[in-house]
Amino acid sequence: MKSSSRMDRRTxxxxxxxxxxxxxxxxxMPLRASGAQQAALxxxxxxxxIGQPLGMYGPNFFPEKAGKDYVASRYLKNLEGMRDxxxxxxxxxHRYAAGHFAEVGIFTGVAPEFIRDKDIKNGISxxxxxxxxxGNQTRFRCLNLGGGDVTWNKxxxxxxxEQRATQVFRKLFIAGTPEEEARELQRVxxxxxxxxxxxxxIRSxxxxxxxxxxxxxDLFLTSVREAEQSLQQDEHWSTTPKPKVEYQTPNNDFGGPQLIERSRQWYDIVHLALQTDSTRVMTLWLGTQERPEIDGVNLGHHxxxxxxQDPGKLEQLALIEEAEVKVFGEFIEKMKATKEGDQSLxxxxxxxxxxxxxNSSSHDNNNLPIILAGGTFKHQGHLAYDTKNNMLMSNLFVRMLHHMNIEAQTFGASNGIVSEV
Structure with a gap:
């Protein structure tokens, strides 16, 4: 059934x-839009x-076989429904030297000689x-969420x-005087x-x-209500005492112990921001170094x-990382279920x-865990390069720029392009 009236894209x-x-x-859709205009709109x-600070245990993350018919690893079993x-x-x-400081170059991909401990000369992310x-096509040119040192200007x-989901929700949906904003947020x-x-x-x-x-x-309004419920839960956790465990809290707090629910909250915000076309570019840095709220886990993530290689710690780590991949899978499934035009978000x-x-155990920055989902890419299942002489991740970034209709030849320290996808 066609609608009987037209409305502005920015309604x-x-x-x-x-x-x-x-x-x-x-x-x-404009009544007289051409086929090309309709497709663009x-x-x-x-x-x-999306990134996180503590890696993934390789044997549980990477499939053993390359290609589309790989056997899913323990973690990737949580994404089986989205395999294609x-x-x-x-x-x-990025071939950086060992160390946590490589976080600053994860999305900039500058050459290794510019990312050294206590000597950072970074580029644009x-x-x-x-x-x-x-960025000028949307209300927000870019949203950078969660934390981390991963977003850099030219x-x-x-x-x-932005580390508070409440504040991002306010940016997306609440507008008025400070008193009106405070009232609406309190009502939520x-x-x-x-x-x-x-x-x-809405009824009209x-x-x-x-x-x-x-x-x-209906799907959009359901997403808004789910985000509101997540904020209500966030308010609950902010006033709930944390469990006491035999673990020293680190100086860097990447989001507190509510790892999975906090991740879901952020994923809901990302989904809504994209669904409303509030922005088309986002970064999200997730994680906690504390003990996450996962059944069977009694160690801090760090x-x-x-x-x-302690078997007990490896199983604890597997439970944490398995849950992280599962909630990521929930996010991309929700994106697939959200219709936009003739396709999905x-x-x-x-x-x-x-x-x-x-490998966080040795602070190794080689053979990074990487999943590329959605978009206009020709997905290949498991694309395996040399685990000793790694493919530059910046070559993948060039391909991602092409997905965004930006015809770049280089980015960061790239020396080519990942053309397989």
């Missing part, structure tokens, strides 16, 4: 203190870079390069990340929905649009990751999932 649902951008609807290119929508890479890195080309200056924390303020507008909109648009609106979004460490 908002508005009330006092509330401004909610809508996902792309058929009713937003329905399928804007997007990119999300991602590629896992082995034998790829991939997200900021993309934002410099397309002068090599670090750009701080108290269990009320910002959608209550625009209920009449549903009468004007076709069946497909109503289904998209302690388990520095396992020294995942079809239009290149999602990179990685870490600055290959």
């Amino acid at each position: 908002f649902l508005r009330a006092s203190g509330v401004a909610i951008g809508l996902p792309f609807l058929d009713a937003m 329905k399928s804007p290119r997007r990119m999300v870079l 929508r991602f590629t896992v890479f082995s034998g790829m890195s 991939l997200d900021q390069e993309v934002a410099s080309h397309i 002068r090599g200056v670090r750009i701080p990340a 924390k108290d269990g009320q929905s910002i959608l209550d303020d625009v209920g009449d507008q 909109l549903n009468r004007k649009v076709g069946t497909n648009d109503r289904e998209r609106l 302690d388990a990751s520095h396992h020294g 995942l079809d239009h979004t290149g999602v990179l999932y990685t870490s600055n460490l290959g």
Whole structure:
């Protein structure tokens, strides 16, 4: 069923203190748009870079066999339903020397001689390069979330990340005077929905649009409510005492012990920001060094990751990393289920999932865990390079720029392009 009226692509649902951008609807298509114009409107290119600080245990992450018919590893079994929508890479890195400091170069990919302990000469990160080309097309040129030292401008200056999901939710959906914003945010924390303020507008909109648009609106509104519930849970955890364990809290806190629920919260925010076309470029840095809230885990994440091949610690680490990959899988499944034009949000979004460490136990930065999902890529299952003489990850970044319709020849320390995908 076609809608009987047209609406602007930037239509908002508005009330006092509330401004909610809508996902792309058929009713937003210009009546006389050409085929090429329709395709461009329905399928804007997007990119999300996701990282974490403590790597992945290789034998549980990488498949043994290359190609599309690989046998899924312990961790990748959690992504089996999405097998045709991602590629896992082995034998790829930036070739940095061992050490945690390599985090700063994970998305910039500058040459190893510029990323040394206590001597960092960084370049622009991939997200900021993309934002410099397309950032003016959306409300936010780029969103950098979670934490980490992974986002850098063209002068090599670090750009701080937004570490509070509440503040990002406010940026996306709450607009007004400081008093109105505070009131709306408190209502969400108290269990009320910002959608209550625009209920009449939603009902009016549903009468004007076709069946497909109503289904998209329903999915979108469900996502908003899920994000609100996550914020309510976040408020609960902020006032709940942490468990006492035999573990010394590290100086660097990458998000607290609520690793999985906090990750889900951030993934919900990323999904909503993309769904509303609030931005088309995002970074998300996840993780905790404390003991995460996972059944069977009684060690801190940092302690388990520095396992020294101890079987007990390796199993603890596997439980943590398995849960991390599972929640990532939930995110890309939700992206695939979100229709945008004739395809899905995942079809239009290149999602990179990685870490600055290959083996955290030895602080080794080679053979990084890398998954590339969605987008316009020709996914290859398991793409295996030389685990001793690694393929430069910057070559993959050049390919990701091409996905964003940016015809770059080089990026970072690249010496070619990953053309297989």
